[in-house]
Amino acid sequence: MPRVALKRREYKVSDFSEWLVGKMYTKELTQADMGKLLGITQPAFQNRLKKSLFSYSEMLIIFETLGASDAEILNLMKLQGGGHGKK
Numbered sequence: 001m002p003r004v005a006l007k008r009r010e011y012k013v014s015d016f017s018e019w020l021v022g023k024m025y026t027k028e029l030t031q032a033d034m035g036k037l038l039g040i041t042q043p044a045f046q047n048r049l050k051k052s053l054f055s056y057s058e059m060l061i062i063f064e065t066l067g068a069s070d071a072e073i074l075n076l077m078k079l080q081g082g083g084h085g086k087k
Helices: 005-026 031-038 042-051 056-066 070-080
Strands: none
Touching: 005 031, 005 042, 005 056, 005 070, 031 042, 031 056, 056 070
């Protein structure tokens, strides 16, 4: 069944979160590990992951840490919607 346009943002959040969690699992990183890398607590990381609200600088750290390819970065930045996170 095709995705409904009304839930577009929810699907984008879900797609990004699934990618991030999958990469974390592959690299054996926990939310606490990622939070420490970003300079935030585990609950803060969990909240940002749930809402997909990461700043540009946090996204760069995430991509580098998780070894994202150029194609993945391009696709994931489109999912982020161009700056819904804090700066």
